[in-house]
Amino acid sequence: MPIQKDSPERPAKDSPASAGEFRVIGVPRRRVDARAKVTGQTRFADDIFLPRIAHCKLLRSPHPHARIRKIDTSRALAHPGVYLVLTGKDLPIEYGILPVSQDEQALCLDHVRHVGDPIAAVIAREELTAFEALDLIDVDYEILATISDPEEALATPEPRIHEYGEEGNIHKRVALEFGDVEKSFAEADEIFEDIFFYQGSTHLPIEQHAAVAIKDPEGKLTIWSSTQTPHYLHRALAKVLQMPPAHIRVSATPNGGGFGGKSDPFNHEIVVAKAALLLDRPVKICLTREEVFYCHRGRHPVLMKFKTGVKKDGAITGMHLQTLIDGGGYGSYGVASTFYTGALQTTTYHIPRYRFEGCRTFTNKPPCGPKRGHGTVQPRFGQEVQLDKIAEKLKIDPADLRLRIVESPNTVTANYLRLSTVNLSECIRRVVKTSDWKEKFRKLPEGRGVGLACSAYLTGAGLAIYWNKMPQSGVQLKLDRGGGVAIFCGATEIGQGSDDVLAGIVAEVLGIDTFDIRLFTGDTDLGPVDLGSYSSRVTIMAGNAALQAAERARELLAEAVAIRLEVPKERLRFAEKSVFDSAAPEKRVPFHEAVCLAEARFGTIGTVGSYTPPKSPALYKGGGVGPSPTYSYTAAVIEVAVNPLTGWITVPKIWIAHDIGRPLNPPLVRGQVEGSVYMGLGEALMEEQEFRRLPKKLSHALVHKFPSMLEYKSPTSLDMPEVVTELVEEPDPRGPFGAKEVGQGPLLPIMPAVANAVYDAIGVRIDEVPITPEKIVKALAEKRAGRDPRYGPSHFPHVDWPEALRVPPPWEGGDGNAVNDVPRHSKPRPEKEKVLSS
Amino acid sequence: MTLNGEQVDVSFAPYKTLLEVLREDLGHTGTKHGCELGECGACAVLLDGKPVLSCLVLGVECDSRNVLTVEGLGLEGTLHPLQDAFADLGAAQCGYCTPAILVTAKSLLDQHPHATRDQIRAALSGVLCRCTGYLQIFEAVESAMVKIAQQNGSAR
Numbered sequence: 001m002p003i004q005k006d007s008p009e010r011p012a013k014d015s016p017a018s019a020g021e022f023r024v025i026g027v028p029r030r031r032v033d034a035r036a037k038v039t040g041q042t043r044f045a046d047d048i049f050l051p052r053i054a055h056c057k058l059l060r061s062p063h064p065h066a067r068i069r070k071i072d073t074s075r076a077l078a079h080p081g082v083y084l085v086l087t088g089k090d091l092p093i094e095y096g097i098l099p100v101s102q103d104e105q106a107l108c109l110d111h112v113r114h115v116g117d118p119i120a121a122v123i124a125r126e127e128l129t130a131f132e133a134l135d136l137i138d139v140d141y142e143i144l145a146t147i148s149d150p151e152e153a154l155a156t157p158e159p160r161i162h163e164y165g166e167e168g169n170i171h172k173r174v175a176l177e178f179g180d181v182e183k184s185f186a187e188a189d190e191i192f193e194d195i196f197f198y199q200g201s202t203h204l205p206i207e208q209h210a211a212v213a214i215k216d217p218e219g220k221l222t223i224w225s226s227t228q229t230p231h232y233l234h235r236a237l238a239k240v241l242q243m244p245p246a247h248i249r250v251s252a253t254p255n256g257g258g259f260g261g262k263s264d265p266f267n268h269e270i271v272v273a274k275a276a277l278l279l280d281r282p283v284k285i286c287l288t289r290e291e292v293f294y295c296h297r298g299r300h301p302v303l304m305k306f307k308t309g310v311k312k313d314g315a316i317t318g319m320h321l322q323t324l325i326d327g328g329g330y331g332s333y334g335v336a337s338t339f340y341t342g343a344l345q346t347t348t349y350h351i352p353r354y355r356f357e358g359c360r361t362f363t364n365k366p367p368c369g370p371k372r373g374h375g376t377v378q379p380r381f382g383q384e385v386q387l388d389k390i391a392e393k394l395k396i397d398p399a400d401l402r403l404r405i406v407e408s409p410n411t412v413t414a415n416y417l418r419l420s421t422v423n424l425s426e427c428i429r430r431v432v433k434t435s436d437w438k439e440k441f442r443k444l445p446e447g448r449g450v451g452l453a454c455s456a457y458l459t460g461a462g463l464a465i466y467w468n469k470m471p472q473s474g475v476q477l478k479l480d481r482g483g484g485v486a487i488f489c490g491a492t493e494i495g496q497g498s499d500d501v502l503a504g505i506v507a508e509v510l511g512i513d514t515f516d517i518r519l520f521t522g523d524t525d526l527g528p529v530d531l532g533s534y535s536s537r538v539t540i541m542a543g544n545a546a547l548q549a550a551e552r553a554r555e556l557l558a559e560a561v562a563i564r565l566e567v568p569k570e571r572l573r574f575a576e577k578s579v580f581d582s583a584a585p586e587k588r589v590p591f592h593e594a595v596c597l598a599e600a601r602f603g604t605i606g607t608v609g610s611y612t613p614p615k616s617p618a619l620y621k622g623g624g625v626g627p628s629p630t631y632s633y634t635a636a637v638i639e640v641a642v643n644p645l646t647g648w649i650t651v652p653k654i655w656i657a658h659d660i661g662r663p664l665n666p667p668l669v670r671g672q673v674e675g676s677v678y679m680g681l682g683e684a685l686m687e688e689q690e691f692r693r694l695p696k697k698l699s700h701a702l703v704h705k706f707p708s709m710l711e712y713k714s715p716t717s718l719d720m721p722e723v724v725t726e727l728v729e730e731p732d733p734r735g736p737f738g739a740k741e742v743g744q745g746p747l748l749p750i751m752p753a754v755a756n757a758v759y760d761a762i763g764v765r766i767d768e769v770p771i772t773p774e775k776i777v778k779a780l781a782e783k784r785a786g787r788d789p790r791y792g793p794s795h796f797p798h799v800d801w802p803e804a805l806r807v808p809p810p811w812e813g814g815d816g817n818a819v820n821d822v823p824r825h826s827k828p829r830p831e832k833e834k835v836l837s838s
Numbered sequence: 839m840t841l842n843g844e845q846v847d848v849s850f851a852p853y854k855t856l857l858e859v860l861r862e863d864l865g866h867t868g869t870k871h872g873c874e875l876g877e878c879g880a881c882a883v884l885l886d887g888k889p890v891l892s893c894l895v896l897g898v899e900c901d902s903r904n905v906l907t908v909e910g911l912g913l914e915g916t917l918h919p920l921q922d923a924f925a926d927l928g929a930a931q932c933g934y935c936t937p938a939i940l941v942t943a944k945s946l947l948d949q950h951p952h953a954t955r956d957q958i959r960a961a962l963s964g965v966l967c968r969c970t971g972y973l974q975i976f977e978a979v980e981s982a983m984v985k986i987a988q989q990n991g992s993a994r
Contacts, residue, residue, distance in 0.1 A: 034925035037933030038917065038940065040868020040908035047867040206872040206880050206968055207934045256870065256934030257968045289873040495932025495969050667928035671974055675931065678971030709877035709966065717962045720972045 023575050024508040025737045028666045031500040032514050033254070033493065045210035045226045045253040046286045053212070054083055056272050056285040057130035059120040059137050060294065061112035064364035064702040065161070066141040068110045068119065075136040076122055081129035083279055085137070086121040091274055095236045097229075097264045097369075099466050101171075101331025103162055106240060106270035112141075113161050113329030114366050115703050116294025118267050123275045123283055146364045146702045148691065150303065150324045151797045153361035161329060161362040171327050171360045172338045174622055175804035178414040179353030179812055184318025188309025190393060194386045195305050197768045197793045198378035198751075200326065201687040202298035203371055204714055207256020209295060210286040211269045213276035220247040221277060225269050228258045228494050229532030232465060234524045236265035237273055248273075252522030255494035255533075259679070260370040262494070263534045264297050264332055293707035297369030298689055300337055300360075301326040302378035305796040306386050314394055314401040318353035321345060321379060322796060325360040325368075332369035334360050336625050340375025343626030345383055346413035347456040348424060348633070349405040352809065354414045357801045364702055365691055370534060372679060373457065373744045377751070381769055384453035384752030388759065397441065398452050398756070399432045402635075414809040416618035416816045420630035421732045421740075423659035424454055427635035430657035430726045435637035442760060447642055451756025454635045455748030459734075459741040460537030462613045462627030471610035473541035474528030475549045477506065479557075479605040483577070483592025485510065485517045490530030491542040492522040496743050497668040498538040502546045504664050505736055509550035510557075511574030512591055528608070536741030539664065540629055541611045543736035548609030556605060560597035561589055614734070619816035620807045629734040632741045633659035636677075636749040640757040644780060647773030649685060649758065651721045656749070658725070661732040661740035672742040673725045678715060680750025686713040686770055767792025839900045841866070842910025850897055856890075857881045859897035860907060868908040868937050872966070879965030882938035883907045889942045889964075908937035911944065919985040920944060920978070929978035931969035938965045943979045951987060955980070 036042040073085040088109030096102045108119050120137050124130035147153045147161065147169055157168025165171045185191055211225035221243065227233050230252040238245040255262055268285045275283040287295065303324040309317040323341040327334045342356030373380075391398040402424075407413065409422040431452070432438065440450045464472060476488040487506055491498045499521055503514040520526045530542050554574055561579045562569035565587050573582045580588030589597070598605050616627035636656040642649050654677055663669040689712075690705040706712050731738020751769050759765055764779035767790060775791040783789035805821050808814030839846060841864065850863045857874070860866045860883070872878035874893045881892040884906035911918040920940050923929065930936040939962055946953055946961040953961070958979050959972075967975065 030926050031928075033933075034930060035917070037930040037936050038908075038921040038924045039912065040937040042933045043867075044870070044934065046871075047861075049862070049865070049867075204968055205932075205934075206878055206966060207870070207932070208872065255932060256872075257932045259968065289875065289877070495934075497931070667926075667974065671928040671931055671970055674971035674973050675969050676971075679968070708875065709873050710875070714966060714968070716964075716966065717959045717972045717975070720959075723971070723973060 022508055023511070024504050024514065025664055026662060026666065029504070029514065031497050031665065031668060032503045032517065032519065033499050042254050044207055044256050045212060045224050048212045048224055050212065050214065050282040053282040053284055054123050054125060054279060055127040055130050056121055056123045056275060056283050057127065057134055058118040058268060058271065059134045060291070061108070061115060061117040061119055062701070063112060063141055063143055063699065064115050065144040065146045066112050067144060068108065068112065069140040069142055071120060072138040073120060075138065076133040079129065079133040079136055081125045082122055082133045083125065084123040084275055086271060086274060087119065091240060091270060093240045093242070095240050095265060096331050097232060097333055097465060098331060098335055100335055103164065103331045104267065106267040114364050115701060116291065116366055117329065121271045121275065123279065147362070148702050149363060150326050150361040153363055154797055154799065161364065165362065169362045171331065171362050172335050173359045173799070173802055174338055175357045175801045176342065176415070176620070176622055177355040177804040177806050179809045181318045181320050181353050181355040184353040185309040188317040189312045191307065191309050192386055192390055193305070193307045194382065194389065194767065195303070195793045195796055196382035196385065198302045198304070198381055199769055200299045200301040200368060200689040201371065201683050202293060202296055202689045202712070203259035203261030204709070204712065205255065205257030205259060205261055208287045208289060208292050209262060209266060209268065211272050212282060212284045213272040214282045215277050215280050220249065221273055222249040222251065223269060223273050224251045224253050226255045226262055227252050227269070228255060228262045228492055228534055230492060230522050230524050231490055231529050231531055233265045233269060237270060240270050241273060249523070249525040252492040258494035258533060259372045260374060260534065261295070261297055263370055263532065266295060289709060290707045293704055294366050296328065296366035296689065297332050299371040299377065300368040300375065302341060303793060303796060304379055304382040306382050308386060308390065310390055310394070312394060314390070314396050314404050316349060316351050316405060319345060319351050320355040323358040323379060324796065324799065325358065327360045327362055328365040328367040329362060330367035332367045334368065337370065337375040339622055339625035341379050344376045344456055345379060346415050347417055347419060347631050348407060348454055349402065350407045351414055352811070355804065359799045372676070373747050374535065376457065377748055380455050380748045381751045384749065385755050385767060388451070388756040399428055399437060402428055402454055412617055412810045415626065416616065416623060416807070417626050418617055420734050421661065421730050422633060423728045423730050424633040424635065426728045427633055427657035427659055428454065430728065431635045431637045431655045434724050434726065435655040437637055447644060447761055448639070449757045449759065449761025450637055450639050451753040451760055452635065452637050453749035453752035453756060454633070455745060456631045456633050457741060457745035457748060458535055458628035459630045459632055460540045460613065460628055461535035462616050463624045464531055471545070471612045472537065473530040473545045474608065474610045475502070475542065475545040476528055477549045477553050477607045479553055479595045481592065481596050481599065483516065483590070483595060485512065486520060487517060487546065488520045488527035489542055489546065490522060490524065490527050491538050492533040494533045496533065496672065497665065498533060498542065500668060501539050501543050501664055505543055505546045506550045509547065509554055509574065510591070511579065512577050536744050539739050539741060540735050543739065544611040545609040547736045549607045552607035552609065553605065556602055557594045557598045560601045561594045564589060564597055617816045620805055620818040621821055622805065623816070630732045630740055632745040634746045634749050636753045638750065638753040638757045640754060640761055642758060642761045642776060644762055647776030647780070649771065649773065649776065651681060651754070653722045655724045656746060657728055658742060658746050659728045659740065660742055661735045662729055662738035663727055664737065664739050669727065669742050670725050673746045674723050676744065676746035677723050677750055678720060680747040682714045683769060684751040684754040684771055686772070688770055763789055765790040765792065839902060840904045842906060852898055854897045855893050856883070856895040856897050856900055857892035860892060866907055866909055870934050870937060880935050880938050882942050882965055884941050884945055887945060887948065889945050906941060908940055911940055918944070919982040919989070923978040923982040923985065927978040927981060928974045929970065935965055935967045939967065939975060947983055947986060951983065953983065
């Protein structure tokens with residue numbers, strides 16, 4: 001159903017809801033938190049002002065790599081208005097988002113690993129005073145050699161950036177093989193080998209990270225923070241502060257954009273918590289924009305080598321993918337990111353044999369982590385551009401080629417990912433039709449072109465960050481005598497509409513209005529755990545938990561109303577804020593009366609729901625990254641116009657189709673698609689987290705090229721093309737009301753579709769992101785000189801790969817275990833080594 | 839100065855920006871900040887009807903001038919048509935740039951009640967939004983424009 005022009009004023013006739021099926025789900029609605037947002041009343045973390053509040057500023061390393069010999073804070077402490085100065089000695093316990101990478105200290109004790117690494121904190125009455133006092137802290141550094149990229153990291157084992165990891169400056173190496181890939185190449189008619197590079201980029205949320213901590217009247221800690229993952233922050237605070245978790249309350253304030261950049265527990269959060277406890281007064285920090293660039297955790301720069309064997313008809317016989325990943329100075333989600341660079345290749349097209357090797361290195365740059373599409377974006381770029389090259393060589397239309405090889409629904413892939421609904425073919429057919437692809441591809445005048453690409457993404461990561469057998473999401477409902485319903489859930493509102501998802505589902509089940517619902521979310525004291533807003537998990541996980549809790553409440557109400565109305569409870573319907581007999585709708589009680597009847601019969605009405613993803617068939621080590629209850633699919637066609645003289649690219653129009661399952665609130669779904677398209681275009685054309693060395697006569701330090709919003713280019717309202725969005729709806733049995741994810745998947749096809757369109761327009765391959773005018777001009781010069789009309793990396797450095805875990809695919813008699821490793825269930829492993837996911 | 843139609847007297851340190859005075863001294867936290875360097879546009883307010891970046895204007899410059907923030911957009915308990923349209927059409931996702939975009943759009947529509955899509959694009963180009971991809975924002979402005987024209991028509 002095209003939803004281009006959906007609006008609440010639009011008669012609901014076009015939506016399935018009006019067919020009588022649903023009253024709330026699928027109907028374009030004002031989101032529950034919209035009024036607060038348009039009146040400026042949404043309370044973001046930095047909007048919290050409290051009596052006696054003190055302000056915190058962090059002293060950050062100006063050096064990319066150094067030992068701290070000595071820190072003297074006495075002058076800062078003596079500065080009028082300064083309450084407290086903290087250093088690494090005050091917070092020595094290491095933490096990190098993944099149990100295997102507990103490698104961060106809130107304030108560096110003796111080793112700084114990137115420019116911006118925090119060393120000390122000043123807490124003062126005024127923000128300006130704290131800022132001034134930073135200059136009064138004397139630090140004696142011993143400068144160490146700097147490692148700027150993965151190739152240098154491979155060649156430079158000393159000095160080590162971290163004392164843990166595989167060896168030298170290699171953080172993580174993985175190798176997995178699903179079937180004999182060499183044999184699959186022998187069976188191929190054509191073999192394609194391509195090397196791609198995907199530059200790093202950052203989230204650039206408009207809201208800078210901020211946090212306020214207090215020691216509450218009972219002596220416990222409360223922290224409000226712009227975090228996507230209050231539960232994980234809760235755990236990190238308990239660990240570093242050595243406090244019982246029961247004495248810590250984390251409240252995630254609505255995030256002013258997250259995109260993955262607020263998913264780690266951050267040093268500044270731990271510092272203000274410690275300071276508030278010591279000072280017994282509220283302490284606030286709000287990062288400057290420059291500091292946000294140093295927090296980073298953004299897209300990993302990844303070098304990729306794809307070797308793919310195909311038959312003449314386009315069928316893939318096997319694929320071998322190698323990735324070399326620039327991790328920056330800390331682990332962050334990096335181990336999971338490493339696995340993710342090889343996880344989802346098999347989810348879109350049938351790949352009978354697959355080998356993946358990935359290597360993440362440490363470098364002296366701000367740490368990389370999860371950004372929208374986490375780790376899967378970079379290899380998707382390579383895979384879809386290579387497929388375009390394959391189609392050209394085989395003389396098959398790229399859309400037709402993809403349609404031939406799309407993976408089937410309800411399949412287990414070569415690497416043991418279990419797929420549910422797969423509507424990629426329909427997505428392709430839709431964009432081919434709406435874009436008039438057949439009339440445009442290879443037919444537009446020189447300088448204009450179209451490109452097509454596809455993708456898949458998780459609807460929630462199958463496993464938690466830390467190993468446990470508990471649900472990934474929980475919801476509590478409270479129904480009161482006035483007909484009000486309160487939802488308590490740890491799910492975190494980062495702008496994507498997670499509150500509205502919960503409210504919409506509960507309202508639908510109980511037949512009430514979303515605005516009759518109060519939400520208490522993202523708070524570790526108020527609601528049951530939800531793991532957070534990452535991996536597109538909220539709709540399916542918190543949504544299913546809400547669905548279960550609401551159905552349980554409805555059951556109680558139905559039983560009580562059935563007795564009052566003397567009708568079988570199966571005949572009762574919940575709609576229009578009433579409970580009524582579907583056979584005789586005049587027999588009804590208002591919703592609030594139904595609650596009273598139920599309360600009289602059963603006592604206080606409160607229900608719970610929880611959600612645990614299905615078990616994955618991937619039993620091999622590393623198989624924890626990639627499984628999801630179901631996957632979303634997207635196809636996009638992009639038209640570009642390229643000026644051959646300047647290399648300037650404009651994008652007039654984009655057609656995109658997304659396999660959503662069912663849209664819970666169509667305007668919000670469309671907003672996620674268009675927001676993803678926008679962010680993808682930024683990455684395709686301009687965004688890059690780049691570094692440069694200062695001259696030798698200065699410090700020769702490796703510094704961020706442009707830690708400012710002015711220089712870090714991102715698309716403005718003038719750059720956004722027209723977008724035609726279509727939703728392909730086939731309710732997925734695993735999603736609440738059939739819904740799948742939409743927040744991340746639609747970003748993935750954008751970058752390769754742009755690259756493919758550039759080739760269609762001017763006949764040069766840009767095997768690198770971002771695709772800048774400079775690269776186009778260089779590639780065109782190569783073309784004119786009769787050389788390979790291409791811009792991109794030419795070699796993949798040598799990596800000592802470990803022996804691959806060999807896991808025979810399902811169709812070769814495999815059972816999900818590696819044949820050369822001890823099966824997981826019989827091998828006891830300490831907590832730290834458990835397979836991780838994000 | 840006059841803030842949202844109301845005369846206010848406030849004393850503050852002379853180096854403070856209008857943004858800081860609004861948020862810290864007058865408790866008007868509806869106006870946001872994303873860089874405090876004039877790069878992101880999130881702090882836009884209307885000064886004598888024209889959009890300015892409040893992080894680049896000193897508080898003392900605003901003596902006896904008119905400042906309009908998102909808090910002053912609606913009238914007597916009702917939302918401004920722009921606010922209604924933004925709420926209904928998905929134009930506010932995280933809501934962080936929304937106050938700046940709303941007042942900037944108001945200024946545009948005050949001057950150009952029949953603004954074209956290109957005029958809307960140009961007027962809003964100084965405020966960055968990372969969530970929406972701008973399209974639903976354009977549509978909300980256009981929808982509000984129609985509503986405002988209808989209101990003005992029926993008032994006549």
